[in-house]
Amino acid sequence: MKRILDYCIPKEYDGTDILGFLKSRGYSHTVITHLKHTPDGICRGGAWARTCDKLRCGDRLTVTIEEKEGSAGIAPVSLPLHIIYEDEDLLVIDKPAGMPTQPSQGNHDNTLANALVCYYSRRGIPFTYRCINRLDKNTSGLLIVAKHMLSASILYAMIKERRIHREYLALAEGLTPSEGTITAPIARRSRSTIERCVDETNGEYACTHYRRLDYRKGYSLLSVTLDTGRTHQIRVHLKHIGHPLPGDFLYHPDYTIISRQALHSCRLTFPHPVTGRLMDFESPLPDDMRL
Structure with a gap:
């Protein structure tokens, strides 16, 4: 690149x-x-x-x-890839549910990283994979990928400085309050490598804001924004207040209406890392979250 x-x-x-x-x-x-x-x-x-x-x-x-060398160890694999924006510095991807963002144990050739390495290898361009705002495998929606080390450095700094505004759509069980803020601290659950929990003693500060958009068939459709980016933050916080996400295999494995956690990254707003121009992207509510 x-x-x-x-x-x-x-x-x-x-x-x-x-x-x-x-x-x-x-x-x-x-x-x-x-x-x-x-x-x-x-x-x-x-x-x-x-x-x-x-x-x-x-x-x-x-x-x-x-950068003459691409990401070592990431195999190029032809997979569906929904690029909604690309320029010389970054891409914005609309990731489907079920696709991990990067290789891990049990996921070596089915990830967004594999798809992007393939996308650029077909053009003869070495590509280093740098995902800025990662999403869980079963969370759908928008994420940013940097195309070179400078844009990555600036975008990572923007994440820390909370200059990248992220909005999610979530289906939560039951009728939530019309709006609210959750500040329960989050920690890794003892004896688990992936599960998180609210832990008032050992947890790190986490802040989630939500607003109810609709209520149908026993579920609230929420707009959710984050002040922090703890692992599984939305899933853990909504469960903590008694309104877990359906289809969540870790925190609420109820697959009555959906087969994965009902969470979608619907909007990203941020200044362009090189030009400073305001970027604003939206992704509609996916079909499997429509009641």
Whole structure:
């Protein structure tokens, strides 16, 4: 994967060294180190430049990010792939339920990672898989994949800074309050590698907001947003308040109306990691969650 970025240095960076300018644009130490070891990774006015060199207003700075090796150990496998947006820096994928986001024990060739490695290998492009907001295997909906190390670095920072707004649709058993906020701390359940639980003593802070959109046939359709991103947070929190998700094999294995947890990532809003332009994507409620 190769990405070339051009910058015209504005007046406010006159006299700033290249290192300071790149850091202001979100370049991490790892990315800058990579650029130093890339032939013509950093050029000013078409000539190789050092990160300590001073910039002048109007200078043209060109950065070349080149990754010649893709993700080792991820086999290219032709699988259904619903890409709803792609540019030079990122993809937004609408993932179906039942597809893991990355290989793990028992899931080596049926994942989103396999599908994307195949997608790019057919074009002869080495691709390193970097999923920004992972979804559980049986959760459907929108997620972001970075296409190179710079966009990944900036997007990961956005997650930590809560600048990527994620909205989910969930079916919850029973009639919930019209809206609410759950702040019960979450921890790994003792003697389990995957299950989580509310643990007031050892749990980490977790905050979930929900709003009821509809109520039919004994289930509430909720809009859910997160202030934190703990593993299984929505599933654990809604069970904690007495409104678990149907079809959830870990927390509520009731498959009367649906065969997987009734959870869908329906909206992503975030600034583009390179251009800063506001990105806003939506995915409709899937058929298996319609009552």
